[in-house]
Amino acid sequence: MRDTMPLSRRGFVTGGAAILGLAGAFPAWARTGSQGLAAKGSGLVTGPNIDLSIAAAELAVNRRSGHAVTINGSIPGPLIRLKEGQEVRLRVSNHLHEDTSIHWHGLIVPFEMDGVPGVSFPGIKPHSTFEYRFPIRQSGTYWYHSHSGLQEQVGHYGPLIIDPEGADPVAYDREHVIVLSDWSFLHPHTIFTRLKQEGGFFNRQKLTLADRLGDKTDPMTPAERDMFARMRMDPTDISDVTEAAYTFLINGHSADENWTGLFTPGERVRLRIINAAAQTTFNFRIPGLPMTVVATDGNNVRPVEIDEFQIGNAETYDVIVRPGDQPCALVAEAIDRSGMGVATLAPRAGMRAAAPRLRERPTLGMKDMGMGNSSAHDHMATKTDGIDHAAMDHTAAPPPSHQPMRAPPPMQPAEDHGSMNMRDASRVDFPLGAGVDMIAPMPVDRTGDPGVGLEDVGHRVLTYKDLVSLEPRSDTRLPGRMIEIHLTGNMERFMWSLDGEQLSENPEPYRFARNERVRMRLINDTMMTHPMHLHGHFWELVNGHGDRQPLKHTVRVLPGGYVDLDLTADAPGDWAFHCHLLYHMHAGMMRIVKVRPLEGEPA
Numbered sequence: 155m156r157d158t159m160p161l162s163r164r165g166f167v168t169g170g171a172a173i174l175g176l177a178g179a180f181p182a183w184a185r186t187g188s189q190g191l192a193a194k195g196s197g198l199v200t201g202p203n204i205d206l207s208i209a210a211a212e213l214a215v216n217r218r219s220g221h222a223v224t225i226n227g228s229i230p231g232p233l234i235r236l237k238e239g240q241e242v243r244l245r246v247s248n249h250l251h252e253d254t255s256i257h258w259h260g261l262i263v264p265f266e267m268d269g270v271p272g273v274s275f276p277g278i279k280p281h282s283t284f285e286y287r288f289p290i291r292q293s294g295t296y297w298y299h300s301h302s303g304l305q306e307q308v309g310h311y312g313p314l315i316i317d318p319e320g321a322d323p324v325a326y327d328r329e330h331v332i333v334l335s336d337w338s339f340l341h342p343h344t345i346f347t348r349l350k351q352e353g354g355f356f357n358r359q360k361l362t363l364a365d366r367l368g369d370k371t372d373p374m375t376p377a378e379r380d381m382f383a384r385m386r387m388d389p390t391d392i393s394d395v396t397e398a399a400y401t402f403l404i405n406g407h408s409a410d411e412n413w414t415g416l417f418t419p420g421e422r423v424r425l426r427i428i429n430a431a432a433q434t435t436f437n438f439r440i441p442g443l444p445m446t447v448v449a450t451d452g453n454n455v456r457p458v459e460i461d462e463f464q465i466g467n468a469e470t471y472d473v474i475v476r477p478g479d480q481p482c483a484l485v486a487e488a489i490d491r492s493g494m495g496v497a498t499l500a501p502r503a504g505m506r507a508a509a510p511r512l513r514e515r516p517t518l519g520m521k522d523m524g525m526g527n528s529s530a531h532d533h534m535a536t537k538t539d540g541i542d543h544a545a546m547d548h549t550a551a552p553p554p555s556h557q558p559m560r561a562p563p564p565m566q567p568a569e570d571h572g573s574m575n576m577r578d579a580s581r582v583d584f585p586l587g588a589g590v591d592m593i594a595p596m597p598v599d600r601t602g603d604p605g606v607g608l609e610d611v612g613h614r615v616l617t618y619k620d621l622v623s624l625e626p627r628s629d630t631r632l633p634g635r636m637i638e639i640h641l642t643g644n645m646e647r648f649m650w651s652l653d654g655e656q657l658s659e660n661p662e663p664y665r666f667a668r669n670e671r672v673r674m675r676l677i678n679d680t681m682m683t684h685p686m687h688l689h690g691h692f693w694e695l696v697n698g699h700g701d702r703q704p705l706k707h708t709v710r711v712l713p714g715g716y717v718d719l720d721l722t723a724d725a726p727g728d729w730a731f732h733c734h735l736l737y738h739m740h741a742g743m744m745r746i747v748k749v750r751p752l753e754g755e756p757a
């Protein structure tokens with residue numbers, strides 16, 4: 155009998171793949187006109203047994219289609235909703251012709267369940283199934299994604315929400331998940347190859363010669379111009395991959411497709427915002443509507459009202475908004491302002507708020523080159539956000555007096571930038587090879603800064619110093635030692651590393667004793683913002699709030715700055731530690747962290 159095959163099957167057999175139409179390709183929560191997560195039929199995946207299927211497909215964006223990887227047939231993948239205290243079994247079937255994996259980003263799991271091929275497990279071979287199994291010991295907004303190759307770029311990601319066992323301290327009437335991502339019709343390997351050929355390949359916003367030579371709008375001082383020229387760096391090099399190659403998506407929809415989430419006027423709407431992009435830091439705002447931040451990376455914080463925040467790859471923020479009877483635009487502007495994702499919150503389907511224009515491109519200054527706080531560019535910063543930073547406690551928790559800690563290098567006044575050594579080997583204890591083009595001469599704590607390009611936007615922008623944990627910390631010990639880790643790179647050659655070594659060079663793992671309390675100082679010796687992620691643990695972000703410093707799984711380290719992170723190394727095993735810019739990780743900006751002894755091993 156000659157049967158016609160079902161459409162999806164035929165797609166497979168012909169070697170092509172099913173083309174995802176615009177309707178039906180999205181789980182209900184990500185379809186435009188969504189009523190929110192509590193609505194019936196919102197397509198959530200729940201319960202103790204969950205099946206996930208990874209397959210190749212073509213994704214249609216703005217009526218073009220491109221190579222994609224889907225989870226249960228959609229991009230983003232299904233919304234997994236779990237409950238604190240439950241056990242979960244997740245069976246992941248791989249229908250690709252290559253290995254795959256799922257990493258549960260921010261979840262505290264045994265290391266064998268963490269899903270990083272080559273670190274915590276071998277990966278999931280083609281046409282095989284791997285079963286993840288672990289207890290749920292936390293709550294909040296998280297997500298999951300591939301840790302294999304560059305699959306995350308082509309759609310292998312989805313949101314994951316865990317409801318608390320007890321009462322939720324955050325009150326809300328309705329919730330929407332907002333998944334930000336960057337889509338390209340270029341194959342990710344093509345993107346990577348072009349970046350290796352020329353670091354600034356996708357940067358079409360370079361300052362013109364007129365900009366550089368005395369144009370009145372030139373944002374740079376002569377000293378800055380001089381320094382950038384000497385360093386052969388480009389002050390507009392903010393993102394590696396820009397709108398030239400990307401369409402920015404919200405819940406899988408382009409700005410033209412305009413995903414719309416509905417609300418009833420007067421409701422408190424909780425937005426769970428996840429940056430699932432491969433290579434894009436976003437600035438998120440809702441023009442005309444203040445947002446109250448109530449959680450970050452799954453952890454509750456004291457409510458703080460702001461108008462905009464920067465969100466690094468893999469970070470999550472929960473905000474409460476109370477829109478009136480008008481539609482509002484959700485704006486996820488790429489950090490380099492080459493483009494934006496736009497969606498709508500509306501009281502009725504079909505309404506649309508006007509999207510703002512792209513703002514003027516930002517440029518980097520002396521502070522971004524690790525030259526401290528001295529430049530005029532930076533004096534203009536921080537005072538326009540309505541928060542009196544000067545009045546806040548900028549001092550970090552004091553280092554322990556009874557244990558040796560390496561003192562930060564002495565700081566010199568930076569009056570004479572010209573004489574500053576931008577690659578001083580004596581500042582670090584690793585050799586400076588071709589992969590390191592700069593060592594920040596005067597890195598400063600930038601946790602009070604809003605992020606590149608947000609210094610002068612004229613409204614309130616969240617900084618890491620505004621984050622105060624709702625709960626006091628459980629481990630009150632001071633760190634017994636501090637380790638410095640340098641985020642290093644060569645922008646022109648698109649080389650990225652930690653302490654000057656790429657993962658492919660087999661560097662020594664960072665080793666922590668089980669339950670050790672340690673301070674990690676991440677020093678950014680590059681001019682890019684790196685969202686750094688440690689698997690299996692939460693850091694306490696040292697921001698001067700005593701026992702209420704916020705817990706984070708992913709922390710943006712601003713250019714030329716440093717961040718102090720206190721860690722209780724309570725999860726034995728091998729863990730990945732890396733930059734969450736996908737192409738930086740792929741280039742080697744990753745290291746293994748070993749916490750010993752393992753379960754059952756002698757101390």
Ligand SMILES: [Cu+2]
Nearest residue numbers: 684733735738
């Ligand atoms: Cu990076």
